[in-house]
Amino acid sequence: MLFFENLILAFTALWVNKMRSLLTMLGIIIGIGAVIAIVTVGNSLMNSISSEMSDMGANNIVVGVQARESEEESDGSGMRFETLRGAKIPMEKDLITDEYIRELTAEYPDEIKAVSIDTSLGDARVESGRNYANISLRGINSGYMGANNIKMQAGSEFGSKAYSDGKGVCIVSDRFVSNMFDGDNDKAIGHKIEIEMTGRGYKYYVFTIVGVYEYVSQGFEMQAARDVSTEVYIPISTALNKNHLKGYTNFTIVTKQGIDSDAFALKVKEFMERYYHNNRDFTISTFSLASMVSAMTSMVGTVSTAITVIAAISLIVGGIGVMNIMLVSISERTREIGTRKALGATNGSIRAQFIMEAIVLCLVGGVLGIGVGIIGGAIGAKALGYEASPTASSIVAALLFSMAVGVFFGYYPANKAAKMNPIDALRYE
Amino acid sequence: MKKKQKQEEQLIIEDITDTAPDALEKESDEAKEAGTEPARADQVKPDTLREEPGNEDPPVVIDMKGITKKYFIGQPNELEVLHGIDIKVRKGEFVAIVGQSGSGKSTLMNVIGALDRPTGGEYTLDGVDMFRTGDSELSEIRCKKIGFVFQTYNLVARTSALKNVELPMLYAGVPMRVRSKKARELLNLVEMGDRIRHLPDELSGGQKQRVAIARAMANDPSIILADEPTGALDSVTGRLIMDIFHKLHDEQGKTIILITHSPELAAECERILTLKDGVIINEQKGSGRNAVL
Numbered sequence: 001m002l003f004f005e006n007l008i009l010a011f012t013a014l015w016v017n018k019m020r021s022l023l024t025m026l027g028i029i030i031g032i033g034a035v036i037a038i039v040t041v042g043n044s045l046m047n048s049i050s051s052e053m054s055d056m057g058a059n060n061i062v063v064g065v066q067a068r069e070s071e072e073e074s075d076g077s078g079m080r081f082e083t084l085r086g087a088k089i090p091m092e093k094d095l096i097t098d099e100y101i102r103e104l105t106a107e108y109p110d111e112i113k114a115v116s117i118d119t120s121l122g123d124a125r126v127e128s129g130r131n132y133a134n135i136s137l138r139g140i141n142s143g144y145m146g147a148n149n150i151k152m153q154a155g156s157e158f159g160s161k162a163y164s165d166g167k168g169v170c171i172v173s174d175r176f177v178s179n180m181f182d183g184d185n186d187k188a189i190g191h192k193i194e195i196e197m198t199g200r201g202y203k204y205y206v207f208t209i210v211g212v213y214e215y216v217s218q219g220f221e222m223q224a225a226r227d228v229s230t231e232v233y234i235p236i237s238t239a240l241n242k243n244h245l246k247g248y249t250n251f252t253i254v255t256k257q258g259i260d261s262d263a264f265a266l267k268v269k270e271f272m273e274r275y276y277h278n279n280r281d282f283t284i285s286t287f288s289l290a291s292m293v294s295a296m297t298s299m300v301g302t303v304s305t306a307i308t309v310i311a312a313i314s315l316i317v318g319g320i321g322v323m324n325i326m327l328v329s330i331s332e333r334t335r336e337i338g339t340r341k342a343l344g345a346t347n348g349s350i351r352a353q354f355i356m357e358a359i360v361l362c363l364v365g366g367v368l369g370i371g372v373g374i375i376g377g378a379i380g381a382k383a384l385g386y387e388a389s390p391t392a393s394s395i396v397a398a399l400l401f402s403m404a405v406g407v408f409f410g411y412y413p414a415n416k417a418a419k420m421n422p423i424d425a426l427r428y429e
Numbered sequence: 430m431k432k433k434q435k436q437e438e439q440l441i442i443e444d445i446t447d448t449a450p451d452a453l454e455k456e457s458d459e460a461k462e463a464g465t466e467p468a469r470a471d472q473v474k475p476d477t478l479r480e481e482p483g484n485e486d487p488p489v490v491i492d493m494k495g496i497t498k499k500y501f502i503g504q505p506n507e508l509e510v511l512h513g514i515d516i517k518v519r520k521g522e523f524v525a526i527v528g529q530s531g532s533g534k535s536t537l538m539n540v541i542g543a544l545d546r547p548t549g550g551e552y553t554l555d556g557v558d559m560f561r562t563g564d565s566e567l568s569e570i571r572c573k574k575i576g577f578v579f580q581t582y583n584l585v586a587r588t589s590a591l592k593n594v595e596l597p598m599l600y601a602g603v604p605m606r607v608r609s610k611k612a613r614e615l616l617n618l619v620e621m622g623d624r625i626r627h628l629p630d631e632l633s634g635g636q637k638q639r640v641a642i643a644r645a646m647a648n649d650p651s652i653i654l655a656d657e658p659t660g661a662l663d664s665v666t667g668r669l670i671m672d673i674f675h676k677l678h679d680e681q682g683k684t685i686i687l688i689t690h691s692p693e694l695a696a697e698c699e700r701i702l703t704l705k706d707g708v709i710i711n712e713q714k715g716s717g718r719n720a721v722l
């Protein structure tokens with residue numbers, strides 16, 4: 001019955017003391033905002049990981065050479081963050097060769113669908129007249145395109161002949177074509193491009209464009225679309241020749257459908273380790289994308305939990321603030337309480353009035369916090385390059401939780417007001 | 430001499446005395462032993478003040494016997510403010526309470542109005558034993574049976590005149606439409622119909638008091654208790670407020686108890702009780718008529 005009247009009263013009280021109410025709500029706003037933002041970013045991250053997983057296939061296993069370090073073992077998940085301190089650079093004898101890979105694929109023909117190898121030759125800027133494009137040059141093998149889900153738009157992938165005899169051909173992105181050839185794929189194909197590498201000593205290459213692939217944006221881009229660096233692919237054999245290298249530091253195995261990639265990764269590790277048995281400096285490590293995903297999931301989970309705990313503390317602090325301001329408000333309005341009682345208000349209706357006031361205070365704080373959280377989450381997700389996806393459940397939970405904070409921290413002051421002796425309240429000066 | 434005069438006037442109040450509190454308590458104890466309530470009521474002789482021969486006596490609405498009120502200021506020090514008050518007020522009476530400042534008038538009024546609980550004695554309000562009621566019943570009595578008017582108006586801040594008048598109806602559970610309509614009527618009655626949207630701090634003292642009277646009338650209580658309603662007002666405005674009380678008494682038959690420091694206003698009531706140091710020391714008949722008219 002008195003619900004709407006109390007609601008109006010509560011909003012009036014909040015509005016009359018705008019500044020005080022806002023400051024009081026700050027704890028709630030921060031707490032709820034943090035939770036919503038974190039959940040949004042975490043959720044965006046998980047969504048993007050799972051969509052990437054289906055893009056790249058959770059079946060991929062990355063195999064790489066890894067420095068032996070007795071004291072610094074890689075952690076269980078197989079993920080390893082390279083430390084600069086004491087990092088050893090693999091020499092030619094430490095690299096994975098084509099021979100190892102051939103033997104591995106021969107050993108597990110039922111498990112391995114394809115092997116993807118790539119090696120970077122560095123970044124460059126291609127110029128022709130007023131046109132320019134930023135590129136990074138990458139040697140790839142025949143399995144690379146499939147494993148990385150790269151789609152051709154025009155021309156063709158390298159033939160097996162191109163892969164084996166290291167011809168001067170390349171595949172460029174559609175963005176490269178739009179920068180250099182006004183988007184005309186036909187004009188681009190067959191055209192020769194000159195690449196001057198400036199990074200690690202001067203190098204000069206000429207490649208003929210044989211194909212154009214579709215560039216997929218990596219999410220958040222700092223530069224204008226025109227300046228974004230895209231890959232120019234050349235056959236890996238060409239890249240090895242140019243670099244005078246005979247092997248790779250890592251490669252990726254695409255497993256066949258239905259293979260447990262986690263378990264298979266162990267087998268691969270075991271198989272490859274035989275080549276490094278006598279190598280004192282390096283060994284082989286493998287990890288599957290699946291294990292990486294689960295490691296990231298648990299990391300995201302841990303971070304979210306930690307921040308949620310902090311947010312909960314902020315909410316409790318906010319709640320105490322609400323309680324404090326309610327006590328102030330009640331003592332300011334003692335005479336009003338006395339008057340209401342003299343006019344026939346029961347203890348219950350006084351209690352309801354002030355609990356409602358606390359709830360409204362917290363709820364408005366909660367709504368503002370949700371707004372802050374959604375905006376913060378969107379910014380956070382965007383900064384990480386993901387699509388922001390706030391969850392409805394977290395918003396509903398935030399609303400319910402802020403209401404609960406209102407009830408919990410509003411009860412004591414409201415009850416204090418309700419139990420006031422009417423005449424003492426009326427006489428209060 | 431005083432006692433004799435009182436008996437001649439056949440007053441309702443039985444135990445008017447200026448004796449010491451002990452004696453008074455004893456008296457009321459004796460009265461308690463003497464007989465049951467109806468018997469006592471029968472003994473009461475017709476109320477000659479209203480001079481309505483042939484009519485039945487109006488029922489007693491306020492019936493106090495030996496009411497005491499103690500305040501406890503720090504454990505050992507108890508301060509007795511009312512030393513055994515006996516009052517009977519019949520329905521439709523207009524009673525004034527006068528007395529020096531600090532004599533306990535407000536304390537008595539608050540006990541009458543169920544705002545405060547007495548320490549001892551017997552008190553029946555409209556047939557309800559006030560010593561056997563819980564907080565929520567007291568709230569209901571304040572809500573429906575009693576209308577308060579305070580010296581300091583006590584309008585609820587930041588709430589329009591209309592909403593202030595609606596408040597008691599709100600607590601009585603009256604639906605919104607009815608509430609608003611009734612509140613407008615009451616504000617018109619006190620000639621505040623053109624100020625219904627005004628907030629308390631946009632009203633003069635006299636206007637505030639008129640709103641407060643309209644508010645006191647909201648649930649159509651049979652009893653109106655006014656504690657120095659004109660105390661903060663000039664004599665002209667005070668006159669205006671007093672006229673409203675006369676109107677409520679004459680036209681609507683409200684029982685009104687009024688505390689005042691003004692002998693002129695007190696004289697306009699039907700009965701004047703004088704309080705001194707927590708006892709009723711005198712009781713007089715008043716004109717019951719508006720002195721100016």
Ligand SMILES: Nc1ncnc2c1ncn2[C@@H]1O[C@H](COP(=O)(O)OP(=O)(O)OP(=O)(O)O)[C@@H](O)[C@H]1O
Nearest residue numbers: 500502508510528529530531532533534535536537
């Ligand atoms: N809450 C309280 N605690 C202690 N003593 C109180 C309290 N309220 C009132 N008193 C005392 O009771 C006595 C009577 O007070 P009361 O307010 O009834 O006087 P009053 O007759 O209404 O005076 P006035 O004409 O000035 O309003 C005073 O001496 C006062 O000090």
Ligand SMILES: [Mg+2]
Nearest residue numbers: 534535536656
């Ligand atoms: Mg007083």
